[in-house]
Amino acid sequence: MFKAINMFALSLLNYYTGLLRLLPDDFEALDLDIRKILVKHRIHYLNASPERLYLKRDQCGRGLASATFRSEKMLLTFWDTLRKGSETSTRRALIMQIENEDLTHMSRIEGFVRRKYENVNNGGLRIGDDNINEMQRRSLFHSLSQKRCHPIFFKQLNGDNLIDRKESALWLTHGNISARDEAAYCALQDRNIFMGNYDKCKHCKGATATVDHLATCCERKLAFDYTRRHNEVLKCVSLHLCRMFNLIKRKKIKGYVMQETVTDGTNELRIDTAVKTDARITNNRPDIQLYDRRNKRIFIVEVGITCPTKVSDTESHKQRKYDVLAKELCGIHNMPACTVPIVYSWDGLVTKYHAKHLEKIAVPIKIRAYMQTRVLRTTLDSVTHDRRRGVEEREPEEKLEDIFERFLGNLDKEEKPLEEEEVENELEFSRDRVIRIRKKIKRRRTAASRRSEGPQNLRKIRRSQEG
Numbered sequence: 001m002f003k004a005i006n007m008f009a010l011s012l013l014n015y016y017t018g019l020l021r022l023l024p025d026d027f028e029a030l031d032l033d034i035r036k037i038l039v040k041h042r043i044h045y046l047n048a049s050p051e052r053l054y055l056k057r058d059q060c061g062r063g064l065a066s067a068t069f070r071s072e073k074m075l076l077t078f079w080d081t082l083r084k085g086s087e088t089s090t091r092r093a094l095i096m097q098i099e100n101e102d103l104t105h106m107s108r109i110e111g112f113v114r115r116k117y118e119n120v121n122n123g124g125l126r127i128g129d130d131n132i133n134e135m136q137r138r139s140l141f142h143s144l145s146q147k148r149c150h151p152i153f154f155k156q157l158n159g160d161n162l163i164d165r166k167e168s169a170l171w172l173t174h175g176n177i178s179a180r181d182e183a184a185y186c187a188l189q190d191r192n193i194f195m196g197n198y199d200k201c202k203h204c205k206g207a208t209a210t211v212d213h214l215a216t217c218c219e220r221k222l223a224f225d226y227t228r229r230h231n232e233v234l235k236c237v238s239l240h241l242c243r244m245f246n247l248i249k250r251k252k253i254k255g256y257v258m259q260e261t262v263t264d265g266t267n268e269l270r271i272d273t274a275v276k277t278d279a280r281i282t283n284n285r286p287d288i289q290l291y292d293r294r295n296k297r298i299f300i301v302e303v304g305i306t307c308p309t310k311v312s313d314t315e316s317h318k319q320r321k322y323d324v325l326a327k328e329l330c331g332i333h334n335m336p337a338c339t340v341p342i343v344y345s346w347d348g349l350v351t352k353y354h355a356k357h358l359e360k361i362a363v364p365i366k367i368r369a370y371m372q373t374r375v376l377r378t379t380l381d382s383v384t385h386d387r388r389r390g391v392e393e394r395e396p397e398e399k400l401e402d403i404f405e406r407f408l409g410n411l412d413k414e415e416k417p418l419e420e421e422e423v424e425n426e427l428e429f430s431r432d433r434v435i436r437i438r439k440k441i442k443r444r445r446t447a448a449s450r451r452s453e454g455p456q457n458l459r460k461i462r463r464s465q466e467g
Contacts, residue, residue: 001043001179005034006065013067017074023105024112027068034067043179048187049150051140057172059137059165060157062186069136075109076132149192153308153347162312164352171348171372174365185376189347193383202386214383215346216307221382226305229346229378233303234258234271234287236371237342240363241269241290241301266293277328283321290361291333298329298337299361305375308345315343315351346379348372 016022035053038044044053054069055061086093099107113132120138145151157163172182187193191211201209203220216226239256242248245267250256262269270289277284288301300322306314318341326337340357344350350372358368 002062002064006063010065010067010070013070014074017071018078018106021104022071024068024071027071030067034064038183041180043183045183045187047190047192048183049144049147049190049192051144051150052186052190054140055137058169060154060169060172060189062172062182066136072109072113072136073132075106076113079106079109150190152191153189156308156349160312162351163349164354167352167355167368168349170365170369171376174369175373176366176370177373181373181377184380185348185373188376188380188383211383212307215379216305225378225382225385229305229375229382230303231258232374232378233305233342233344233371236367236374237301237303237361237363238269238271238288240367241288241299241361244362245269245290245292267291268293275325275329277325277332279328281324281328284325286322286325291335293335296335298326298333298335299340300326300329300337301340301342301361304341304343306343306345308347308349311343311345311349312351315341315353318343342371344372344375346375348376 035044035050038053039046044050052060053062053064054066055063057063082092082096086096096107105112113135117135117139120135120142141154144154157165157168171177171185175182177185188211193211199208201207201213201218203218207213207217214221235256235258236253238258239248239250239253242262243251245264247262247264247267247269248256258271260271260273268289268291270291272285272287273289275281275284275286275289286300287303288299290299290301292298302318302321304314304318319339322339326339329335329337338360340360342357343354355368
């Protein structure tokens with residue numbers, strides 16, 4: 001999407017910049033109009049960072065070309081070319097003379113750029129074509145750091161030396177997702193999501209409802225949301241290993257269902273299976289065990305999703321967690337065992353050792369980008385679940401309390417009390433809804449019990465019903 005915008009839309013500036021008498025405000029207004037169109041089509045969100053649009057994709061940006069930045073670079077290059085050729089070309093010297101007499105923006109471009117970027121040009125970079133890109137990048141990060149929620153992700157990305165920036169931006173550089181999904185994931189990483197009118201978490205009702213808390217720290221979401229996110233990554237890894245060792249022929253992950261044990265007689269893959277050993281081992285149930293008897297090696301794969309501040313600690317813990325089990329497996333099967341930790345933060349950050357670990361099981365770059373996308377997708381679903389369901393707007397109990405309070409005729413309120421017929425309609429609607437839900441649950445339980453009883457008992461039940 002952004003590549004097409006840069007190539008076919010913003011490339012028109014190359015023909016008119018320097019010829020038309022355009023001011024910096026005109027280019028900024030053009031950038032603003034482009035962002036309005038993106039917001040209208042949900043390719044960018046108002047609560048997301050606008051500076052991130054103009055960062056490169058390998059820097060966790062979105063790669064949109066800025067009309068303001070492009071005009072500055074073009075005018076600076078154009079003016080430098082005219083100045084160098086004015087001594088040998090009369091035409092260029094005459095153009096420079098006219099521009100200086102009219103006091104155009106191009107004739108003052110060097111002073112304008114120097115004044116604009118003097119607060120970020122701490123390194124004393126010379127104003128020129130080679131350094132303008134670096135100064136523009138610094139200005140984006142400077143304006144980003146003035147905000148409250150947007151710079152948190154980039155502080156963790158650039159502050160920790162163990163975080164791999166290139167690998168963390170893999171879902172932006174090699175991912176296959178739509179522009180709308182990309183906008184939603186970037187807004188999630190910016191952490192500027194409105195949680196409704198509630199200060200406390202609606203699940204644990206103890207901690208403050210923040211994005212970080214809902215993403216990894218809420219204990220009430222561990223059983224379903226966090227386990228589902230963990231299993232999404234595990235599903236990608238298990239399908240890749242099954243295809244690599246020809247255990248299954250399925251190529252698409254959509255209809256793939258993980259099995260506890262998959263084998264072809266030579267190689268064997270076990271998922272979430274306890275290992276029986278002579279000595280008692282506490283950690284004897286890894287996520288994946290792969291027995292490659294053809295090449296005589298064993299892989300122990302462990303998946304983990306954690307908060308951004310604990311990525312490196314969790315990865316080292318996962319790697320050392322099964323050291324004792326690996327030694328036992330070496331003695332039992334007479335093959336070397338290797339532990340492969342696969343750890344992501346909920347916003348997609350990985351360490352510098354992440355790519356080396358995945359190279360042991362030959363995970364290609366496209367699958368790595370897809371796993372990052374699945375982590376962001378499931379995290380976004382978990383964080384925005386209450387909003388999409390409508391729990392944050394109003395609870396049913398609160399609605400019934402408001403109805404009764406208005407019916408009793410609270411004199412302090414300016415609203416008119418409800419009539420008796422309106423209250424009866426509201427209560428009757430609530431009762432009917434509860435009755436429908438109970439009937440639906442009863443039908444599902446009956447169907448499940450019939451499936452578990454088997455076909456013979458099902459025939460008896462049908463005969464008794466017919467009789």
